[in-house]
Amino acid sequence: MGDIVRIHQMLGEHPFLGELPESVLETLAGCASNCMFAADSIIFRDGQPAQHFYLLRYGTVSLEIRSPGREALLIDTLYDGDVLGWSWLLPPYRWNMDAHAMTVVRALAFDAACLRSKAEADPALGYELYRRFVPVMGRRLMAARMQLADLYARPVKACR
Amino acid sequence: MSTAAADPGLWLPRPYRVSRCKRELSDTFTLELLPADGEAMPAFRPGQFNMLYAFGLGEVPISISGDPDAIGPLVHTIRAVGPVTEAMRALQPADEIGVRGPFGSHWPVADAEGMDLVIVAGGVGLAPLRPAIYHALRHRRRYGRVCVFYGARTPDDILFKTELKRWRGEFDMLVEVTVDRATRDWAGKVGVVTRLVEGGGYDPLHTVALMCGPEVMMRYTSRALEARGVARERMYLSLERNMKCAVGLCGHCQFGPHFVCKDGPVFRLDAIESLLAVDEL
Ligand SMILES: Cc1cc2nc3c(=O)[nH]c(=O)nc-3n(C[C@H](O)[C@H](O)[C@H](O)COP(=O)(O)OP(=O)(O)OC[C@H]3O[C@@H](n4cnc5c(N)ncnc54)[C@H](O)[C@@H]3O)c2cc1C
Numbered sequence: 294m295g296d297i298v299r300i301h302q303m304l305g306e307h308p309f310l311g312e313l314p315e316s317v318l319e320t321l322a323g324c325a326s327n328c329m330f331a332a333d334s335i336i337f338r339d340g341q342p343a344q345h346f347y348l349l350r351y352g353t354v355s356l357e358i359r360s361p362g363r364e365a366l367l368i369d370t371l372y373d374g375d376v377l378g379w380s381w382l383l384p385p386y387r388w389n390m391d392a393h394a395m396t397v398v399r400a401l402a403f404d405a406a407c408l409r410s411k412a413e414a415d416p417a418l419g420y421e422l423y424r425r426f427v428p429v430m431g432r433r434l435m436a437a438r439m440q441l442a443d444l445y446a447r448p449v450k451a452c453r
Numbered sequence: 454m455s456t457a458a459a460d461p462g463l464w465l466p467r468p469y470r471v472s473r474c475k476r477e478l479s480d481t482f483t484l485e486l487l488p489a490d491g492e493a494m495p496a497f498r499p500g501q502f503n504m505l506y507a508f509g510l511g512e513v514p515i516s517i518s519g520d521p522d523a524i525g526p527l528v529h530t531i532r533a534v535g536p537v538t539e540a541m542r543a544l545q546p547a548d549e550i551g552v553r554g555p556f557g558s559h560w561p562v563a564d565a566e567g568m569d570l571v572i573v574a575g576g577v578g579l580a581p582l583r584p585a586i587y588h589a590l591r592h593r594r595r596y597g598r599v600c601v602f603y604g605a606r607t608p609d610d611i612l613f614k615t616e617l618k619r620w621r622g623e624f625d626m627l628v629e630v631t632v633d634r635a636t637r638d639w640a641g642k643v644g645v646v647t648r649l650v651e652g653g654g655y656d657p658l659h660t661v662a663l664m665c666g667p668e669v670m671m672r673y674t675s676r677a678l679e680a681r682g683v684a685r686e687r688m689y690l691s692l693e694r695n696m697k698c699a700v701g702l703c704g705h706c707q708f709g710p711h712f713v714c715k716d717g718p719v720f721r722l723d724a725i726e727s728l729l730a731v732d733e734l
């Protein structure tokens with residue numbers, strides 16, 4: 294019981310869930326658990342089922358792409374206050390990258406199946422979740438495009 | 454003809470000698486120059502540029518990257534991208550180079566007094582902003598918070614690394630660096646520079662923002678600043694266009710109704726934003 298109260302409190306303090314009504318926080322708390330990852334451990338791997346998402350409370354997580362014979366390529370780093378993972382929202386519910394704990398990481402983990410079923414049953418909850426995840430997805434998409442454009446690369450003469 | 458254009462000193466390159474060349478990155482270097490005739494150098498304002506002439510090859514506009522208040526050589530930081538800048542990379546101490554200038558508008562460091570200063574740079578765009586940073590550090594108490602947000606391609610492409618560390622450690626200044634990609638030996642931030650802007654650390658209602666880097670980066674940065682509440686009239690950016698005369702006569706640098714050499718390179722965002730429209734990424 295104490296744990297649920299504590300999780301409820303931590304949810305209320307996390308910037309990603311700011312200004313959510315108490316009743317919604319309570320529903321979310323039912324799908325959440327407190328978790329920790331050791332420094333230099335893998336939180337999830339590309340291709341694995343996306344069964345959770347995480348609200349980071351402490352530490353640094355890198356999002357990485359691996360390809361055979363090459364070092365892991367870091368393309369994003371996430372910190373306290375960030376949300377980790379949105380593949381749990383979209384079929385086929387599989388991670389598209391690796392997430393690596395660069396330091397000790399403390400987070401709130403959400404059971405994706407639990408949340409999806411609650412959101413199905415309660416459209417207002419589903420709306421609140423999408424309202425928070427869509428801007429995150431938009432920002433990450435824009436960042437990926439900017440990185441893909443390789444803006445700081447040496448200029449190449451345009452062909453005419 | 455404007456008085457500036459009539460001044461022969463602005464038409465004829467004055468010979469300078471290289472006093473020091475410093476390799477900054479694999480393709481980027483800093484030249485320190487002193488007048489060959491030993492006479493005084495003209496003063497400059499942060500954000501202004503000179504036309505540097507590699508004898509027999511050509512002339513290119515390069516921003517001044519040194520301290521506007523320091524007595525010492527004229528400092529330029531250059532990325533070798535083509536024939537003229539490649540030739541400049543090969544210069545050695547005592548070699549000669551022609552200099553015309555300084556030209557153009559400047560960062561509004563005096564008007565920004567009393568405000569928070571948010572300086573956003575991408576790639577070699579940190580060089581034209583460095584004089585503004587020096588100015589802010591020298592007159593630190595005249596500003597509110599001072600933030601430097603810098604984005605580079607990889608950790609190996611971070612310009613002025615030692616200085617960035619020093620600014621972060623020694624001064625009351627928020628210095629955040631991010632790279633577009635890295636491997637695990639990099640312990641810093643990875644992601645685009647707009648993420649740093651989104652992270653805050655300044656008071657949007659009392660902020661003047663200075664930006665320099667690729668135009669696409671500056672467009673997205675201005676949107677991120679606006680989303681946080683910084684007014685467009687308080688955002689400034691430095692533009693680059695091909696130049697020839699640098700005194701507003703030849704039309705080479707024309708940008709809509711503006712000449713970048715004379716009206717720029719530093720513009721207030723709202724004066725030019727309609728012209729900045731390029732295809733969406
Ligand atoms: C006001 C102003 C200030 C500048 N300040 C600096 C500075 O501080 N440091 C610095 O390294 N450069 C600066 N530049 C850019 C510099 O002038 C050019 O890189 C230089 O003219 C290239 O000349 P080049 O003969 O070596 O190469 P070019 O053969 O002229 O160009 C080689 C390649 O670089 C591309 N290129 C040329 N100029 C630019 C540009 N401005 N932006 C993007 N791509 C370009 C060309 O399309 C071509 O693909 C500045 C430009 C302006 C207008």
Ligand code: FES
Nearest residue numbers: 697699703704714
């Ligand atoms: S370079 Fe000639 S008008 Fe600007």
